[in-house]
Amino acid sequence: MEPTADSRTRTLSAHARLNDLYGEQAVYGRADPMHELVGTILSHRTTHANEVTAYRTMRERYPTWEAVRDAPLADLIDAIKTANYPEVKAPYIQNLLTQLIGETGAANIDFLADLSTEDAMSWLTNLPGIGLKTATLVLLFNFKKPVLPVDTHVHRVTQRLGLIGPKVSAEKAHTILLSYLPQDATVLFNFHKHFYWHGQRVCTWYYPKCNECVLRDQCDFYRLGGKMVLSSTPVRSKSVK
Numbered sequence: 001m002e003p004t005a006d007s008r009t010r011t012l013s014a015h016a017r018l019n020d021l022y023g024e025q026a027v028y029g030r031a032d033p034m035h036e037l038v039g040t041i042l043s044h045r046t047t048h049a050n051e052v053t054a055y056r057t058m059r060e061r062y063p064t065w066e067a068v069r070d071a072p073l074a075d076l077i078d079a080i081k082t083a084n085y086p087e088v089k090a091p092y093i094q095n096l097l098t099q100l101i102g103e104t105g106a107a108n109i110d111f112l113a114d115l116s117t118e119d120a121m122s123w124l125t126n127l128p129g130i131g132l133k134t135a136t137l138v139l140l141f142n143f144k145k146p147v148l149p150v151d152t153h154v155h156r157v158t159q160r161l162g163l164i165g166p167k168v169s170a171e172k173a174h175t176i177l178l179s180y181l182p183q184d185a186t187v188l189f190n191f192h193k194h195f196y197w198h199g200q201r202v203c204t205w206y207y208p209k210c211n212e213c214v215l216r217d218q219c220d221f222y223r224l225g226g227k228m229v230l231s232s233t234p235v236r237s238k239s240v241k
């Protein structure tokens with residue numbers, strides 16, 4: 001199923017309903033920019049609690065970013081072992097810090113505030129281990145740039161609603177959804193937050209609570225009785241409630 005011609009209207013309508021449900025927030029950062037940058041590497045394929053423990057242990061052992069960069073690899077792997085795949089993440093973190101400090105002279109990315117969105121995105125995604133999701137989270141949350149992080153929840157809910165095609169990747173979803181929405185950091189922040197929360201609380205991975213959902217009357221997944229095969233979601237074993 002391809003996105004329909006009225007996808008923009010439907011996207012804005014769903015956004016307005018979730019704004020009403022969850023309330024509009026001012027843009028806020030979850031952590032300082034360097035914390036966000038390194039934290040998102042740690043967060044891949046692990047729980048938030050494990051990410052937090054790994055980050056705290058790493059910073060307790062290595063209070064400066066230069067110390068993290070120069071730590072023996074095996075020791076850094078041990079420090080972040082609560083995050084899954086520490087043997088993959090530790091070299092990414094050290095390579096990132098090596099490139100960042102080598103290019104700018106400091107472990108600090110505050111200069112991104114003065115770059116255009118395009119330049120800031122390009123600079124960040126050229127760092128080792130930094131993909132579109134991490135870059136958009138840092139640029140939107142910390143620098144209020146008009147970009148849209150598409151995490152697994154935003155991806156799944158927008159696919160189920162039929163706002164993007166069922167096989168569209170998260171990377172392509174970023175471009176498609178951004179083209180439907182105002183280029184305004186507050187709008188994009190709230191779109192991200194609300195779809196993220198909706199995916200966590202209502203439109204959950206295996207058993208979406210469709211009977212409690214304010215988007216039910218505009219949802220392709222519900223209309224089709226859950227018979228949609230999506231690239232973001234494994235096939236479910238039960239029908240929608």
Ligand code: SF4
Binds near residue numbers: 211214
């Ligand atoms: Fe998700 Fe169901 Fe709501 Fe559709 S109706 S968005 S599938 S919870």
